[in-house]
Amino acid sequence: MSSPAATRPELLQTLRESVAGGFPVAVAELSKLVRIPSVSWAAFDPQPVSESADAVAALVTGLGVFETVQVARAPIGTGADAPLGQPAVLATRAARNGRPTILLYAHHDVQPPGKDEDWDSLPFEPTVRGDRLYGRGAADDKAGVMAHIAAIRSFVETVGSDFDLGLALFIEGEEEFGSRSFTNFLSAHRAELAADVIVVADSDNWDVDTPALTVGLRGNVTFRLTVSTLEHASHSGMFGGAVPDGMLAAIRLLATLHAEDGSVAVEGLSSREAATPDYPEEQLRHEAALLEGVAPIGSGTILSRLWSKPAITVTGIDAPSVGNASNTLSPSVSVKISARIAPGQQGTEAFAALESHLRSNAPFGAHIEIDDVDTGNGFLVDTSGWAVTEAKTSMTDAWGVEAVETGIGGSIPFIADLVEMFPAAQILVTGVEDPDSRAHSPNESLHLGVFQRAILTEAVLLARLNERQ
Numbered sequence: 403m404s405s406p407a408a409t410r411p412e413l414l415q416t417l418r419e420s421v422a423g424g425f426p427v428a429v430a431e432l433s434k435l436v437r438i439p440s441v442s443w444a445a446f447d448p449q450p451v452s453e454s455a456d457a458v459a460a461l462v463t464g465l466g467v468f469e470t471v472q473v474a475r476a477p478i479g480t481g482a483d484a485p486l487g488q489p490a491v492l493a494t495r496a497a498r499n500g501r502p503t504i505l506l507y508a509h510h511d512v513q514p515p516g517k518d519e520d521w522d523s524l525p526f527e528p529t530v531r532g533d534r535l536y537g538r539g540a541a542d543d544k545a546g547v548m549a550h551i552a553a554i555r556s557f558v559e560t561v562g563s564d565f566d567l568g569l570a571l572f573i574e575g576e577e578e579f580g581s582r583s584f585t586n587f588l589s590a591h592r593a594e595l596a597a598d599v600i601v602v603a604d605s606d607n608w609d610v611d612t613p614a615l616t617v618g619l620r621g622n623v624t625f626r627l628t629v630s631t632l633e634h635a636s637h638s639g640m641f642g643g644a645v646p647d648g649m650l651a652a653i654r655l656l657a658t659l660h661a662e663d664g665s666v667a668v669e670g671l672s673s674r675e676a677a678t679p680d681y682p683e684e685q686l687r688h689e690a691a692l693l694e695g696v697a698p699i700g701s702g703t704i705l706s707r708l709w710s711k712p713a714i715t716v717t718g719i720d721a722p723s724v725g726n727a728s729n730t731l732s733p734s735v736s737v738k739i740s741a742r743i744a745p746g747q748q749g750t751e752a753f754a755a756l757e758s759h760l761r762s763n764a765p766f767g768a769h770i771e772i773d774d775v776d777t778g779n780g781f782l783v784d785t786s787g788w789a790v791t792e793a794k795t796s797m798t799d800a801w802g803v804e805a806v807e808t809g810i811g812g813s814i815p816f817i818a819d820l821v822e823m824f825p826a827a828q829i830l831v832t833g834v835e836d837p838d839s840r841a842h843s844p845n846e847s848l849h850l851g852v853f854q855r856a857i858l859t860e861a862v863l864l865a866r867l868n869e870r871q
């Protein structure tokens with residue numbers, strides 16, 4: 403199929419008016435959801451997560467176009483006594499007349515709010531200041547939930563409820579706690595979730611005026627590395643100079659992970675060259691708060707370093723503290739290694755490269771132990787798929803500017819699970835956030851203009867797919 407034309411002006415106009423007309427209701431419904439403290443972490447009361455699922459299910463039922471709406475849970479792990487995960491909302495409507503099915507994903511659980519005093523208004527008291535709605539989950543990801551609901555509402559208002567597009571809605575309840583029952587949920591509801599296109603509304607836009615489609619996510623590998631040289635500690639005055647201590651061996655080994663310019667120097671960790679939008683060094687210095695005189699590391703464009711190349715960080719170290727330091731040669735030192743890996747490389751393959759590098763570079767014959775390994779695959783969209791073109795056209799129509807294809811330096815491991823379970827589906831990672839949203843942090847907020855444009859984008863996408871032969 404040739405590249406699709408812009409949306410018909412009269413259809414776009416009707417959708418635009420419907421979204422604008424329904425916007426106050428969408429903000430009010432979002433605010434109601436934000437009031438429910440649906441923190442999915444194990445240490446928090448699970449009751450609000452259930453309440454939040456029920457509230458979302460009521461909104462979805464109210465749309466009146468789904469054939470099934472249910473609140474469902476799946477077990478975490480296997481076995482008869484496996485605990486159940488947090489409740490998700492699942493709704494379906496079958497496609498007709500050869501039209502595609504679109505699955506809309508978001509999550510209704512939130513991160514813990516942190517301390518109230520770090521917020522300018524209370525985290526679960528949705529508050530509008532200027533262009534923004536503040537509150538935990540106002541952006542991540544209750545705005546994603548509401549973008550789906552409001553978009554469906556305007557789509558139905560525009561085309562009527564007798565449409566052919568297949569719809570599935572999956573609103574997860576434990577994304578912020580590691581999506582622990584996610585794969586079991588996918589297997590249990592495989593048929594209901596099957597779709598030609600999956601929209602994951604849990605990401606970012608380039609800025610408040612420019613939409614973005616996330617086309618690459620880095621994967622991650624973390625583990626504990628223990629470097630040992632001695633069976634027990636001994637006096638550093640007595641043996642220092644002839645006996646390598648665990649600290650020296652660890653420092654030298656860790657230093658081999660990076661080249662002189664700070665880029666990763668581990669053979670077998672892949673990098674991608676991809677065109678990236680302009681992002682000046684000054685902006686990086688400002689956003690990451692680099693101290694005066696400190697140089698960025700790595701090579702290539704700055705965004706390619708963040709999106710398409712690996713990074714290795716030592717995020718923790720178990721060693722004698724400075725206050726307790728005695729004149730001792732430490733027998734062993736443990737560190738936590740956290741690596742981000744380029745989209746397109748498998749987590750297990752990246753771990754194998756790291757392990758082999760560490761084992762073959764151990765200085766002085768030091769003993770290497772690696773445990774607590776965790777890997778997550780990255781994600782790379784095939785941007786030649788028709789759904790990507792449809793999504794970008796919808797964004798341009800709704801925002802009035804072309805979408806930027808972006809990467810994300812972080813990882814959303816559940817996307818790899820989706821790809822694995824539904825290899826034929828085209829996955830579109832969209833979002834309602836912008837660079838000032840501060841998801842997971844105090845004063846999280848949603849830009850209301852972005853929210854409205856995100857709803858319109860999705861309404862346009864639904865209308866376009868509904869007409870797609």
Ligand SMILES: [Zn+2]
Nearest residue numbers: 542543577604
């Ligand atoms: Zn999220």
